[in-house]
Amino acid sequence: MKNTEPKYINRITVDPEICHGKPCIRGMRWPVEVLLDMMLSEMSIEEILEDHPELEKEDILASLEYAKMLVSGRTITLAA
Template identity: 70%
Template sequence: MQYLERITIDPELCHGKPCVRGMRWPVEVIIDMLGAGMSFDEIVEDHPELEQEDILACLNYAKLLVSGRSLREAA
């Protein structure tokens, strides 16, 4: 699945939650910003360390979880 290599899981980072590129940006926070109505451009403008591809990766990861699959299965 496209962009999933950008999602990392490290037990030492954010309590092992899935994060963007090893940064302290949990997927759930990105999804929350989108759910609050922020656009991709607004998120990237407010947080320049993030890239549009990171947001797409979070959406792809969420889709994967909703489908009942795991990151390991998608690899």
Template identity: 70%
Template sequence: MEHLERITVNPLIAHGKPCIRGMRWPVEVIMDMLGSGMLPGEIIEDHPELELNDIFACLNYAKLLVSGRTISEAA
């Protein structure tokens, strides 16, 4: 699955929640912004440290979780 290497888990960052590239941006926060109606471009404009591929990674990660698979199974 594309872009999943951007999703990192570190117990010292965001209480071990899956985050984007080791930053303090949990996947759930990005998904919440998308769910509230923000477009990817709006998210990036408001938070320039994020990249479009980060948002794609969050979507792919969410798809993986819904399918019942893990990152290791997707590799």
């Protein structure tokens, strides 16, 4: 069975002073929902990284991992 332990979740942070406390990437003003929206609009990981060099591939994977954990019902504790 594949390891299901979170690998990237530590890249997701919540700070009430940043983006109204929404889950963001590494304390930056990049809400997880914005990255998910870009992927939903069919942008590839490569396109996102090319357009936004401050992001890293692991940030996008962290967004997907966060979304997966939410729909699975797992308890998520995020860093501030």
